[in-house]
Amino acid sequence: MKTVIKLEELGLFIFGIYLFSLLNYQWWWFLTLILAPDLAMFGYVINPKAGAFSYNLFHHRGVAVLVYILGCHLGIETFELVGIILFSHASMDRVFGYGLKYEKGFKYTHLGEIGK
Numbered sequence: 001m002k003t004v005i006k007l008e009e010l011g012l013f014i015f016g017i018y019l020f021s022l023l024n025y026q027w028w029w030f031l032t033l034i035l036a037p038d039l040a041m042f043g044y045v046i047n048p049k050a051g052a053f054s055y056n057l058f059h060h061r062g063v064a065v066l067v068y069i070l071g072c073h074l075g076i077e078t079f080e081l082v083g084i085i086l087f088s089h090a091s092m093d094r095v096f097g098y099g100l101k102y103e104k105g106f107k108y109t110h111l112g113e114i115g116k
Contacts, residue, residue, distance in 0.1 A: 009094040016088030052101040
């Protein structure tokens, strides 16, 4: 089953790349920004609860889709870009087994314990 889930996430990542190709940005923007959502890990400097909240906020595909739709509705391409980056990054992370975090600690995710 894990293989099927990873393939699904890979498909969603490729879909994110396709959506990016529809924007008027050069490709280096995608390559530069794709790891930006991981800056949310700095919440763990405060404590595990704050870290999980900030990490999950920037890795939740529902948030990504809302930002993208808002950008489409308002005609703000920067919002579309942010939504696509958030969406694509979350899918890429899940291909590698990194899921949404529990407040217990960074290595505890909805996909299981990291490194186990």
